[in-house]
Amino acid sequence: MPDRGNALTAAVLAAAILPAVSLFAGIVNGTVLTKPTARQKVPPRYYLGPYRAGRGPSVVEEGGPRDVVVFVEGVKGVFSSPARHPQLVQKDERFIPHVLPVQLGSTVDFPNEDDFYHNVFSVVSGDRFDLGRYAKGKSAHQTLTKTGVVVVRCEIHSGMKAYILVVPNPFFAVPGADGAFSIPDVPEGTYLVKAWHPDYGYQERSVTVPASGTASVNFTF
Amino acid sequence: MRLRIIGWLVVAVFTPAGTAAAQTAPGSQAFFSGTLDLAHTFGGDGEPEVNRLIRGDNPFDNVRLRLFADVVVHERWTVFSQILIDPSSSMGLESFLRSYLRFDVFKKEKADLSLQAGVVPTPFGAYSPRAYSDRNPLVSDPLMYHYFTTLRSNQIPANNADLLRHRGQGQAADFTGFAGGGSPIKFNGMPMIYDPCWDVGVEAIGSAGRLEYTVAVSQGTLSAPRFKGGDNNHGKQVSGRLAFVPYAGVVIGASYARGPYLDSALQASLPAGTRVDDFKQEIYGFDAEFGVRHLALYAELASNLWQSPKISDGQGHRQDLKTLGWYVEGRYTLRPGLFAAVRYGRIGYGDIDDGTGTRRKVPWNYDVSLWEYGIGYYLTDRIIGKLVRQGYRSKEESGTEHFFAVQVSASF
Numbered sequence: 001m002p003d004r005g006n007a008l009t010a011a012v013l014a015a016a017i018l019p020a021v022s023l024f025a026g027i028v029n030g031t032v033l034t035k036p037t038a039r040q041k042v043p044p045r046y047y048l049g050p051y052r053a054g055r056g057p058s059v060v061e062e063g064g065p066r067d068v069v070v071f072v073e074g075v076k077g078v079f080s081s082p083a084r085h086p087q088l089v090q091k092d093e094r095f096i097p098h099v100l101p102v103q104l105g106s107t108v109d110f111p112n113e114d115d116f117y118h119n120v121f122s123v124v125s126g127d128r129f130d131l132g133r134y135a136k137g138k139s140a141h142q143t144l145t146k147t148g149v150v151v152v153r154c155e156i157h158s159g160m161k162a163y164i165l166v167v168p169n170p171f172f173a174v175p176g177a178d179g180a181f182s183i184p185d186v187p188e189g190t191y192l193v194k195a196w197h198p199d200y201g202y203q204e205r206s207v208t209v210p211a212s213g214t215a216s217v218n219f220t221f
Numbered sequence: 222m223r224l225r226i227i228g229w230l231v232v233a234v235f236t237p238a239g240t241a242a243a244q245t246a247p248g249s250q251a252f253f254s255g256t257l258d259l260a261h262t263f264g265g266d267g268e269p270e271v272n273r274l275i276r277g278d279n280p281f282d283n284v285r286l287r288l289f290a291d292v293v294v295h296e297r298w299t300v301f302s303q304i305l306i307d308p309s310s311s312m313g314l315e316s317f318l319r320s321y322l323r324f325d326v327f328k329k330e331k332a333d334l335s336l337q338a339g340v341v342p343t344p345f346g347a348y349s350p351r352a353y354s355d356r357n358p359l360v361s362d363p364l365m366y367h368y369f370t371t372l373r374s375n376q377i378p379a380n381n382a383d384l385l386r387h388r389g390q391g392q393a394a395d396f397t398g399f400a401g402g403g404s405p406i407k408f409n410g411m412p413m414i415y416d417p418c419w420d421v422g423v424e425a426i427g428s429a430g431r432l433e434y435t436v437a438v439s440q441g442t443l444s445a446p447r448f449k450g451g452d453n454n455h456g457k458q459v460s461g462r463l464a465f466v467p468y469a470g471v472v473i474g475a476s477y478a479r480g481p482y483l484d485s486a487l488q489a490s491l492p493a494g495t496r497v498d499d500f501k502q503e504i505y506g507f508d509a510e511f512g513v514r515h516l517a518l519y520a521e522l523a524s525n526l527w528q529s530p531k532i533s534d535g536q537g538h539r540q541d542l543k544t545l546g547w548y549v550e551g552r553y554t555l556r557p558g559l560f561a562a563v564r565y566g567r568i569g570y571g572d573i574d575d576g577t578g579t580r581r582k583v584p585w586n587y588d589v590s591l592w593e594y595g596i597g598y599y600l601t602d603r604i605i606g607k608l609v610r611q612g613y614r615s616k617e618e619s620g621t622e623h624f625f626a627v628q629v630s631a632s633f
Contacts, residue, residue, distance in 0.1 A: 116469050117469050117470050117512060121557060122557070122602070123557060123558040123599040123600075123602050124601060124602050128557035128558050129557045130554050130557040130558065132513075132514035132515045132554070133470060133514055133515070133517070134514070135468070135469040135470065136469060153602050156512075158355065158356075158632075
């Protein structure tokens with residue numbers, strides 16, 4: 001017979017997880033089309049040396065569907081913070097990925113994989129943070145406690161910029177290179193499905209998710 | 222004609238401004254950006270004359286707009302252009318234009334080399350990349366990068382007494398200068414290094430392992446850059462910097478430059494048997510940078526000399542005019558978006574014979590020091606507000622001039 005403590009723990013876990021693994025859950029899928037946009041990687045104006053800055057490749061990266069986050073808003077329930085920390089990696093003088101969606105309450109790791117210092121900071125969101133300078137192999141982290149867009153920059157390398165979109169629940173996805181996305185285990189109901197792109201902002205569609213099966217929604221930026 | 226060409230270049234480069242990136246030709250890409258600085262000074266001793274630059278502008282001017290155009294012509298070819306628009310200056314836009322072409326020779330894992338030609342960045346010291354309002358935690362620049370001594374490239378002091386008679390006047394725009402020959406135009410003296418204007422020349426920049434290097438040949442000198450092109454004599458300046466990065470966060474650099482600085486027009490005023498190109502500026506520099514967590518520290522020192530034709534040691538031998546400039550600077554992030562910064566800089570002048578026959582030695586100009594401290598706050602990730610207090614002291618006067626300033630710097 002299980003003791004009372006374990007039973008209570010199981011009940012709390014069930015309450016937290018149930019909405020996400022409801023037996024009456026469907027899939028929200030669809031496609032995101034984006035205009036061909038050039039996400040600039042500005043060539044370094046000043047040469048600052050290999051261990052400080054200015055050695056990044058002079059390339060232009062094409063933005064695309066992978067810059068979009070699709071998420072479901074209005075799902076009721078209490079969602080525990082994910083145990084696994086999402087990562088925004090600093091490598092080759094850029095943040096990877098350029099757009100990172102995370103669930104509210106997530107702790108994001110910022111590992112530095114470059115030979116030189118980086119200094120991750122954000123002053124745009126409700127969660128203002130400045131993680132200071134740290135070297136290769138080191139990481140710093142920040143817990144994000146407000147939903148919305150967090151613009152992340154490096155104080156040392158002004159060309160580095162990334163976006164973290166903090167969403168209220170675990171029902172989100174980043175489309176593949178072909179624009180297709182799929183969000184599984186969405187509880188039955190009618191919700192707003194939103195898509196966000198750093199250059200074009202939000203789009204939203206009302207979607208009814210069946211008890212089982214698929215609800216499709218498409219976005220064009 | 223040259224002005225017209227520059228004018229067209231400016232128009233061509235900046236007409237599409239407002240678009241972050243624009244396709245210019247197959248395979249090429251142009252990026253446009255800029256900074257807008259709004260400043261206001263108040264309190265203390267009023268207008269900060271010590272910060273005034275050759276073109277009549279000043280980092281504390283109410284409005285300063287800087288536009289950048291970076292055009293990737295090809296994967297390995299990039300043209301970098303920038304222009305400063307400051308309504309306080311009466312000089313033409315061509316005086317504020319910098320443009321150079323970079324060719325990336327190779328770029329490997331542990332080594333790279335690029336060549337640059339045009340109006341190229343100052344190849345001396347480590348301050349030049351930080352001299353922009355979005356990178357500079359304060360408002361002004363270090364003294365050694367802009368403060369005017371009394372010496373000029375288009376005039377020469379007739380003797381020691383003539384030089385000493387004008388001590389402390391180099392910063393004044395109506396400085397008439399010396400009796401030893403040269404242009405009668407009222408103009409500033411020369412600074413040790415004049416970073417606000419770059420020089421026309423070619424540069425090789427690159428790295429090898431933990432070393433980084435810059436080597437340049439240019440028309441002018443660090444103290445008298447030929448930013449509008451042309452040349453004022455037949456000689457060239459050779460300059461460079463070698464830096465070592467023992468580990469991330471620490472940089473130790475050494476710089477050197479040497480070149481003739483006098484105008485060819487002064488040839489008739491020189492002592493017999495000498496040529497304009499015989500008289501050089503020679504300068505050694507050392508720089509260090511240290512950063513950890515929320516702290517960044519910078520320090521530079523430069524030992525400079527000018528060879529002047531008619532300055533003697535009192536025993537019939539020509540004597541060099543020496544200066545020693547240095548600064549230390551610190552920046553600390555107090556909390557996210559809020560930082561404090563401080564800089565102290567000084568220029569000291571070497572002694573020369575006072576020319577009275579008593580063999581008394583006196584500095585050939587008045588020592589000066591400048592300090593600035595303040596706080597800054599990121600209003601957004603692209604707008605910084607700064608509040609600073611600056612103080613200036615010259616050995617000529619007993620007191621210290623000081624004032625406050627606010628600056629809002631927006632990057633776009």
